[in-house]
Amino acid sequence: MLFEYVCGGELFAYLRNAGKFPLSSATFYAAEIVSALEYLHSLNIVYRDLKPENLLLDKEGHLKITDFGFAKRLTDRTWTLCGTPEYLAPEIIQSKGHNKAVDWWALGILIYEMLAGYPPFFDENPFAIYEKILVGRVDWPRPSLDATAKDLIKKLLTQDRTKRLGNMKNGADDVKRHRFFKNLDWEDVYEKKLKPPIVPRVSYEGDTRNFDDYPENNWRSTQGVSEMELAVFSDF
Numbered sequence: 671m672l673f674e675y676v677c678g679g680e681l682f683a684y685l686r687n688a689g690k691f692p693l694s695s696a697t698f699y700a701a702e703i704v705s706a707l708e709y710l711h712s713l714n715i716v717y718r719d720l721k722p723e724n725l726l727l728d729k730e731g732h733l734k735i736t737d738f739g740f741a742k743r744l745t746d747r748t749w750t751l752c753g754t755p756e757y758l759a760p761e762i763i764q765s766k767g768h769n770k771a772v773d774w775w776a777l778g779i780l781i782y783e784m785l786a787g788y789p790p791f792f793d794e795n796p797f798a799i800y801e802k803i804l805v806g807r808v809d810w811p812r813p814s815l816d817a818t819a820k821d822l823i824k825k826l827l828t829q830d831r832t833k834r835l836g837n838m839k840n841g842a843d844d845v846k847r848h849r850f851f852k853n854l855d856w857e858d859v860y861e862k863k864l865k866p867p868i869v870p871r872v873s874y875e876g877d878t879r880n881f882d883d884y885p886e887n888n889w890r891s892t893q894g895v896s897e898m899e900l901a902v903f904s905d906f
Contacts, residue, residue: 678728679870690787693785696781699867701854702859706735710741716742720779727870729875740753759775759803760806772831808824
């Protein structure tokens with residue numbers, strides 16, 4: 671799958687540099703993600719890998735979702751264990767079969783991380799992360815988060831997916847009506863009329879300054895493919 675180049679860099683990098691985001695910034699990014707998830711879900715696509723590393727800023731500062739490697743079109747449920755440990759919904763870990771509700775769980779994790787600077791379920795050992803997720807007890811930072819943000823996070827991190835905000839009768843509309851977003855005009859969100867909290871430094875369309883360098887010094891020493899190996903793909 672080929673996407674256009676998005677030159678603003680990863681939301682992860684901006685969050686890492688800031689430590690955490692103010693409430694207004696977290697609200698802006700959460701709203702754009704809600705709009706994106708609502709669209710994907712309307713196409714019966716579950717994304718399954720929401721995290722700051724997979725959210726890119728365009729040159730104006732609006733979000734674009736990338737890396738659709740785990741995305742899947744669903745008619746009912748799927749059972750594949752995939753995603754990033756800190757963001758996995760309990761039903762994925764338990765192999766109970768999961769649906770679009772896992773994206774709303776991941777949104778709750780992301781909002782918490784944007785406001786606190788770290789995810790609510792964390793450990794060096796992935797299996798310990800899974801245990802914390804299944805227990806479901808969230809340790810809130812001190813001083814605690816904004817009350818409306820805390821309420822939204824709690825409703826998104828509901829263990830019972832049938833009662834999870836975003837996965838009930840009204841779908842994404844339940845999330846959009848939450849008082850965390852009370853001052854937003856959702857048409858303005860959809861049409862990108864809101865002013866982004868961060869505008870990337872970009873000099874030209876192909877500017878790469880907002881991405882980390884990953885030197886590939888040893889690529890020339892890699893052994894080439896033999897003629898015999900190439901022949902396997904002659905009719906490809």
